[in-house]
Amino acid sequence: MDKTKEEQLDNQQNKPLKEPTIWEEKGISRRDFIKFCTAMSAALALPVTFAPKIAQALDEIKRPTLVWLEFQDCAGNTEALLRATTPDVATLILDILSLDYHETIMAAAGHQAEEALNGVLRDQKGKYICVVEGSIPLRDDGIYCCIGGKSALSIAREVCGNAFATIAVGTCASYGGIPAAAPNPTGAVGVKDAVPGATVINLPGCPLNPDNLTATIVHYLTFGKLPETDSHGRPLFAYGKRIHDACERRSHFDAGQYVEIWGDSAHRNGHCLYKMGCKGPETYHNCPTQRYNMKTSWPVASGHGCVGCSEPNFWDTMSPFYKRLPNVPGFGIESTADKIGAGLAVATAAALTAHGVISAVKKDKDTDEKMEN
């Protein structure tokens, strides 16, 4: 952000923003700090005028405790956390928060590690934030995932049940994810199903975008409550829009320009991946705008279709991944995640399929039919 905007920002508050000394202590310049707060307002889909409020809240925080539990996981969300950029992971887990338990990162092991968790439960009941990564197996008394001799289910009941709130990161913790894919051998479920009484917000994705986790935490620190969610428990700021509607290739879809074969000229020129199985038309996530790894890219931008990884049960409902969606809602129909229902999908399917066929006929009838079958 340039100097003028920064000043404007300050002027929007009646009194000038208090110098964030705590941040300067950490070697973070005021300029960078404001930049971060502005980026956060953008990530949270808030007007830029919220940046000073975020700055003030972060300035006053006293490092709330975060515990990060890993159950039936692959540590993909932990790795995503390590790629966090706004702010970086060290600032996030050392300065903004106190990350008191995280198996993959923490120095302590065994009993001493368990003691760290017990300390949080003892001293900070109802105050700490819990992050859960991985699903929780319910079959056979949960013996498919045990830590320190205790089942994941019993740990989740205790730790999520006593947290201020639980953030389920990734699709496994949100909805059961891959362990819950048919035939769900271990009876895996997400946190909300395992501990119905807990306050849970879901940040699905495989893995989640770490920017969305930071934004959720910043939202909590700024407003003292969790962001608003849709019917799947996902915050609207990150899962309120359909990938298809924000997709950089949408104009090619509308124009009927599709990739037909991997590596063809349409593929090289960034045409629509719908016929290669892209699930963007049925997926709600902010990938096209937020992107990944310092905003470097996201699946469609790198030439592969979306697989719908932020949707509950996508492993079963969106696969086979390379098969074209039979019924894409769209074309002037403005839908939100909550409104999309089977009826709507059926109603729009005909129009959509017709569009797909007609546009393809214009280009290559044979390929289209092959892909459809």
Add this chain to the structure above:
Amino acid sequence: MAKIVIDPITRIEGHLRIEAEIGGGKVNDAWSSSTQFRGIEKILQGRDPRDAWYFTQRFCGVCTTVHSIASIRCVENALGIKVPENAELIRNLIIGIQSIQDHVIHFYHLHALDWVDITSGLKADPVKTATLAASISDWPLNSPTYFKGVQERLKAFVSKGRLGPFANAYWGHPAYKLPPEANLMATAHYLEALEWQKDIIRIHAILGSKNPHPQTFLVGGMAIPLDPNSQSALNDNKLEEIRLLLAKAREFVDKVYIPDLLAIASYYKEWAGIGAGAGNFLTFGEFPSDNSGKPELLWLPRGVIIGKDLSRVYPVEHKKIAEYVDHSWYEYSAGSGKGLHPFEGETNDKYTGPKAPFQYLDTNGKYSWVKAPRYNEMPMEVGPLARMLVAYASGHKQVKQALDGVLAKLGVGPEALFSTLGRTAARGIETSLIAAQMPTYLEKLVANMKSGDLAIHNNEKWDPSSWPDEAKGYGWHDAPRGALGHWIQIKDQKILNYQAVVPSTWNASPRDAKEARGPYESALVGTPIADEKRPLEILRTIHSFDPCLACAVHVMDTEGNELVKVTVL
């Protein structure tokens, strides 16, 4: 004799539990167990084989590319698909940067705290720290101001009395031997490496949309289109960005990681005599030089070493691989005592352990979700040490030169490699060699594109209707943690059986039918323990393997018996 339990073993991927008998100041026996099971292989049955890579990628988010690579290779092997050279080169770049990033994260963020006492760094003199750092590397950040800044950040953090992820560790343990300055230097680089890794791994985002879990693999090639002139493809701009990131990766490895590794190792030389393990080594080899699929054209060679004998390297025969379940929570229909090859394996999970919560496992009986893979009935260590030893014994020029150089610097002989320290050193040496090798693949790709070759996918067998009714195959990849194999059987365009034999399954395996210990278990025997309430030394040896337990228990070695039965009946 006291039996201790470390559960969770932290700073690893997944859920690992070690039970160990301690007596006379050392480990007398040890049992390695994994207590998590997901059954992904069973989930794969009946699905489209072209989707398998996306499922198997979720075996692990740390080694986030390796199961995709092994999976597409195994489907391609089953269907007889030859991928374009460009796709092979892009895969090499993805594999290479994965190894580099993974190894550096392992060293600083998972392993270093076994050797580095962060709290001791608070007492360090920043000027002396800068002098120490300058004596081993010309890395530009080596200044007193820089180290003072890091120290103050740490102090501010500690003074508030909330150590966060560094709380409750074994700080002050007598086995920590680094002077405060070395501790401060390593701590500074712990933080630096956090920044560095997220930058260099952008190569995965450029080539494959994101990391972790890049979304770009295809049976038959890759999904990133090539076109020097298109904004929507891998173009000149992006190639240049990759070139710069590879240089940045290499610079950090050679100027920070390797000097730190050698400096730290010089204080812990006794660990070159501890933690030997199985003494047998297996590697599938890696980095194909072209798309011919010939094992002799792998840059790092394939091979087996038996009984620490570096005078002979045996070829790898996949028929000699078998998995045992005598101490694992599974049953075989033919009864116990037998190993099954991945194509013939079966899986019936049967938990017979104690009901949770429990204190000890029944280590005389079954005690882990990890199976016990054996090669020619022998336990095998896999990973960087196996790769470096096989290359060394095969006369690989770069490897020999690098290994001999490090051994000379530390003043030890090749026998020192069979140890905890040897494993950790081999990982570093390999990282440096891979970082030096990567530009070769990038420049080859650039040359191909220049000549007009933009092929990234072999489309001949993309359509399942072109496949035979039945097919089977296997795909190998030597992942950062070692030899990885996927085996697939396809019937009627769907997955009939899928099985993965994974690096950490080899290394973390429990005992087999002959009661032979797995590599973790045998490496722990004899490890000195100064304080059994704070078994830091066990962490050192276990972490030297870089455990990845989600990988190890992917896993139901399904044999899809249900489906087979249906067709038989």
